[in-house]
């Protein structure tokens with residue numbers, strides 16, 4: 001027997017959602033899924049647990065270190081709780097939906113779990129809602145995906161949205177082209193660019209890369225600084241693409257660029273983005289282009305929203321809802337008619353049930369609704 005102190009303890013970083021937050025979560029999930037559905041993204045539901053191998057093998061760069069893993073007592077193979085639904089959707093796209101017409105638009109919503117939280121945030125289980133556009137990863141697809149992500153967040157109630165673009169594959173492309181680096185230097189340069197440590201960047205032989213640290217900030221200014229480097233094709237194509245993507249986003253959304261940002265971008269290729277919103281610490285969404293490994297490999301682009309902080313922020317302002325008390329012996333036909341037009345009811349089970357104590361705002365008397 002566990003002692004009573006620890007019997008109901010939840011592990012660090014895991015939490016129950018109580019009714020007020022759950023109501024907000026349900027409403028927000030529905031609002032987001034409705035937007036994805038309206039743009040033609042069909043929802044799929046992969047399982048919460050899979051073989052570790054299949055979660056990691058469809059995209060280059062996925063690490064299983066942060067996944068909760070265990071041996072399946074039935075197959076004796078290693079299984080893992082999913083930490084990201086995108087690879088599962090990729091697997092579905094290239095296996096069971098391999099013959100479905102392209103571009104293929106799929107949406108999903110579910111919990112994802114990691115062994116430990118991210119940075120200072122201890123949360124280990126999060127709601128992830130997203131959309132993946134498979135079979136097409138050009139600027140038209142990327143533009144659609146960012147625009148849909150913004151629309152979904154706005155429908156969820158997010159305000160003050162800003163989008164931070166990044167170019168996950170840029171440093172590798174530069175190292176293989178105009179600014180050559182040895183493999184060891186490449187690792188060090190990537191690390192120091194992540195840390196934005198100019199001194200260490202120079203020490204590690206990455207002096208050429210210094211201007212990238214300064215080419216961050218509002219999109220137009222950052223692009224101008226990159227263009228001034230005259231790096232040719234490697235950069236020109238990426239810049240042209242970013243311009244096209246930006247051009248189709250709604251006015252009023254703040255756009256920034258951080259060309260070397262890689263944190264959280266495990267498998268994205270030429271294009272990545274994060275979305276921020278007022279009152280929410282950290283990014284509420286992340287996405288980008290990637291390749292689903294297979295024969296042949298398929299290009300794709302998509303995004304994942306992490307709405308938990310938004311849910312918490314909005315739940316605090318959730319308007320209280322009306323609740324209609326149905327006394328013992330009430331007219332059940334009248335109650336059914338009222339539910340059909342949107343009333344929520346709670347029926348008395350015995351004499352002790354009291355309308356006010358149960359949080360009711362109204363009471364049914366005969367077939368009349370009376371405010372309490």
Ligand SMILES: N[C@@H](Cc1c[nH]c[nH+]1)C(=O)O
Pocket residue numbers: 084085086130131132264265268286287288289290301302303304
């Ligand atoms: N699933 C990725 C984001 C993404 C979706 N599609 C492409 N990228 C993440 O959560 O970081």
